[in-house]
Amino acid sequence: MRVALLFGSFNPIHEGHLAILRYLAEHRLADELRLVVSPQSPFKQGRGLLDNARERLAAARAAVAGTGLPVAVSDVEFDLPEPRYTIDTLRYLARTEPDKEFVLVMGGDNIVSLGNWHLAGELLHEFEVWVYPRPGTDARPYVDALNARPGTRGVMLFDEAPQHDISSTEIRARQILQYDVIIIGGGITGVGVARDCALRGLKAVLVERDDLTVGASGRNHGLLHSGARYAMGDPESARECIGENRILKQIAPHCIDPCDGLFVTLPEDDLGYQQQFVTACRAAGIDAEAIDPREACRIEPSVNPALVGAVRVPDAAVDPFRLVFANALDAAAQGAEILSYHEVRGLRKDGRRVVGIDVWDVRGKQEKHLEAPVVVNAAGSWAGQVAAMAGARITMYPDKGTLLVFGSRLNQLVLNRCRPSSDADILVPSGETTILGTTSQRLEPREIPGARPTPEEVDLLLSEGSKLAPELMQTRILRAYSGIRPLIALDGAEAGGRGISRSFVLFDHETRDDVPGLITIAGGKMMTYRLMAERTVDLVCRKLGREVACTTAQTPLPEAIVRPERFGGAVICECENVREDEIRYAIDQLGARTLLDLRRRTRVGMGSCQGQFCALRAAQMLPDPDVHSFINERWKGTYPVAWGEVLREAQLAQWMYKKSENQSRSHSS
Numbered sequence: 226m227r228v229a230l231l232f233g234s235f236n237p238i239h240e241g242h243l244a245i246l247r248y249l250a251e252h253r254l255a256d257e258l259r260l261v262v263s264p265q266s267p268f269k270q271g272r273g274l275l276d277n278a279r280e281r282l283a284a285a286r287a288a289v290a291g292t293g294l295p296v297a298v299s300d301v302e303f304d305l306p307e308p309r310y311t312i313d314t315l316r317y318l319a320r321t322e323p324d325k326e327f328v329l330v331m332g333g334d335n336i337v338s339l340g341n342w343h344l345a346g347e348l349l350h351e352f353e354v355w356v357y358p359r360p361g362t363d364a365r366p367y368v369d370a371l372n373a374r375p376g377t378r379g380v381m382l383f384d385e386a387p388q389h390d391i392s393s394t395e396i397r398a399r400q401i402l403q404y405d406v407i408i409i410g411g412g413i414t415g416v417g418v419a420r421d422c423a424l425r426g427l428k429a430v431l432v433e434r435d436d437l438t439v440g441a442s443g444r445n446h447g448l449l450h451s452g453a454r455y456a457m458g459d460p461e462s463a464r465e466c467i468g469e470n471r472i473l474k475q476i477a478p479h480c481i482d483p484c485d486g487l488f489v490t491l492p493e494d495d496l497g498y499q500q501q502f503v504t505a506c507r508a509a510g511i512d513a514e515a516i517d518p519r520e521a522c523r524i525e526p527s528v529n530p531a532l533v534g535a536v537r538v539p540d541a542a543v544d545p546f547r548l549v550f551a552n553a554l555d556a557a558a559q560g561a562e563i564l565s566y567h568e569v570r571g572l573r574k575d576g577r578r579v580v581g582i583d584v585w586d587v588r589g590k591q592e593k594h595l596e597a598p599v600v601v602n603a604a605g606s607w608a609g610q611v612a613a614m615a616g617a618r619i620t621m622y623p624d625k626g627t628l629l630v631f632g633s634r635l636n637q638l639v640l641n642r643c644r645p646s647s648d649a650d651i652l653v654p655s656g657e658t659t660i661l662g663t664t665s666q667r668l669e670p671r672e673i674p675g676a677r678p679t680p681e682e683v684d685l686l687l688s689e690g691s692k693l694a695p696e697l698m699q700t701r702i703l704r705a706y707s708g709i710r711p712l713i714a715l716d717g718a719e720a721g722g723r724g725i726s727r728s729f730v731l732f733d734h735e736t737r738d739d740v741p742g743l744i745t746i747a748g749g750k751m752m753t754y755r756l757m758a759e760r761t762v763d764l765v766c767r768k769l770g771r772e773v774a775c776t777t778a779q780t781p782l783p784e785a786i787v788r789p790e791r792f793g794g795a796v797i798c799e800c801e802n803v804r805e806d807e808i809r810y811a812i813d814q815l816g817a818r819t820l821l822d823l824r825r826r827t828r829v830g831m832g833s834c835q836g837q838f839c840a841l842r843a844a845q846m847l848p849d850p851d852v853h854s855f856i857n858e859r860w861k862g863t864y865p866v867a868w869g870e871v872l873r874e875a876q877l878a879q880w881m882y883k884k885s886e887n888q889s890r891s892h893s894s
């Protein structure tokens with residue numbers, strides 16, 4: 226017996242839901258239809274579900290009247306110990322009603338993001354998914370991609386089912402919010418664009434589906450390139466880097482450790498390369514100076530003493546989190562709205578023109594509709610998906626890179642191998658830790674959600690990295706993580722996979738795809754974000770007919786969040802010296818609600834104890850600490866390097882969390 230499940234709040238039940246129920250019933254696709262109130266539904270709170278059930282059920286039954294199909298409302302989630310995800314409910318139903326086969330029915334707009342759901346892989350392995358179309362969304366490529374995943378039971382698209390914009394009636398009734406420009410994506414690119422727009426007097430809003438920095442901007446190496454790395458192969462990028470390196474040192478000194486860097490030649494490398502390298506650096510305007518290997522050992526005692534050559538360059542280390550939040554803070558101070566936990570689910574169009582976005586407010590649990598004459602797509606590796614919502618095509622080449630974090634600061638200068646770019650050839654000092662990276666592996670967009678460090682990558686990083694600084698082998702590893710580089714195909718080169726840009730790409734979809742109102746900015750590097758934003762906002766201004774000069778190269782970023790000595794109160798996180806007042810500031814001014822939010826804003830739990838001693842202390846100050854998600858994230862980073870000491874510490878941490886959880890349970894009972 227097959228039961229088709231529709232999740233939602235169903236209050237009130239929409240024409241769109243009824244239309245799809247009628248379609249399923251008329252085509253006898255299931256033996257029973259069931260409405261399930263979604264785990265996040267506000268109606269779950271206060272058990273309002275049951276009060277509304279009769280009304281919804283009556284409407285649903287009337288819709289399928291005459292087909293003889295039973296319709297029910299499922300309130301199973303109340304019995305789940307901790308219902309969090311759709312899959313929990315599906316598994317619960319499958320367990321308690323083993324004679325039935327449950328199928329998840331969802332709208333085409335939701336399937337677009339299903340690949341990113343937590344546990345999406347398991348859901349697709351265990352359950353069939355049926356998809357009905359939604360106006361403005363072409364679900365077919367997503368359905369095909371999910372079906373191509375090994376083990377997927379089956380995702381079926383009912384192309385011919387009635388298309389009904391479930392949200393339209395509600396949205397029309399609501400106020401439509403108007404802006405000059407909407408920015409999609411809360412990575413460094415998006416916040417840089419938002420700040421630049423605000424400084425030029427544009428009314429801007431930025432929407433990010435999760436927290437700021439959850440994409441590549443919070444999962445990179447933190448190197449403020451001098452450009453030397455690109456001098457041989459990509460002089461244009463090298464020039465961009467050195468220009469921005471100098472500007473960022475001026476406008477964001479509080480986010481940067483101006484430590485300089487060394488490019489080191491080891492006995493197995495070609496010393497002839499070093500001379501060409503120095504010449505190329507100088508041609509790109511980078512101060513590169515070859516120094517005696519003995520001098521290199523003196524200024525950087527951690528470097529492999531067997532080195533045969535060294536070049537000093539103005540590389541530096543940058544704190545990506547501080548840089549993003551400083552930009553967001555200033556954007557907001559200049560009048561921009563920053564809406565994190567707002568997911569773009571569709572682009573509003575008038576003919577071919579993009580006129581706004583439909584967003585789901587994840588925490589407020591409501592749909593919102595925003596309009597602006599220009600929408601900037603700064604969605605990083607997901608830029609292709611956002612462009613597709615408007616019918617424009619971009620080819621992204623997501624590229625996974627894995628990094629290792631060590632528990633102490635080994636090197637004072639950034640260490641690079643002086644050879645053509647390869648794996649594990651950069652060691653960046655990061656506060657009291659050291660980050661070794663990176664690797665490079667091309668992914669399919671559908672593989673992004675599952676991208677994690679592998680044991681092979683960890684081995685490779687360790688064996689190659691320890692050639693640069695042998696002491697690495699004796700240094701405690703804190704965690705491993707992977708980020709996705711949002712590499713993008715250049716126009717005209719998509720077909721052969723040639724021409725993938727390592728620099729940034731700005732697409733005006735009006736001239737490129739006949740989709741006015743949409744601009745995409747992607748690729749590049751974190752450290753070139755300001756220049757990327759400048760070029761983007763120049764284009765935005767031209768489109769709006771309001772040409773105002775860019776001032777971001779001269780306007781310093783605010784320092785408030787990045788001077789720990791400014792904050793007082795008891796020390797909460799010893800490793801990162803985070804005090805009570807900084808946590809209060811992060812909650813009140815930077816919107817932190819959970820431990821993960823707090824970690825990104827203050828570095829709580831990022832030091833050598835990895836939150837073992839401070840997480841529970843900090844949790845007590847937060848409105849919604851969500852310790853479980855924090856531990857989960859922490860474990861994801863520890864797992865790939867969990868052997869010896871690290872494993873023992875992870876076990877100790879687990880024991881401590883369990884114990885304190887039991888204590889708080891017994892206190893509350």
Ligand SMILES: Cc1cc2nc3c(=O)[nH]c(=O)nc-3n(C[C@H](O)[C@H](O)[C@H](O)COP(=O)(O)OP(=O)(O)OC[C@H]3O[C@@H](n4cnc5c(N)ncnc54)[C@H](O)[C@@H]3O)c2cc1C
Pocket residue numbers: 409410411412413414415432433434435436437438439440441442443444445446447448449450567568569570603604605606607611624625626627628662663707708709710711747748749750751752753
């Ligand atoms: C391993 C690695 C190492 C790197 N090292 C360095 C380095 O040392 N120095 C350097 O300068 N650069 C480095 N980079 C590159 C740099 O990290 C990226 O170029 C940069 O962070 C990209 O920023 P972004 O804002 O464009 O993308 P992201 O930071 O990925 O932001 C895109 C955002 O869009 C959001 N989004 C997507 N879809 C939606 C939607 N539908 N609705 C709302 N929001 C949405 C995502 O949640 C995400 O937060 C590295 C990258 C990697 C992967």
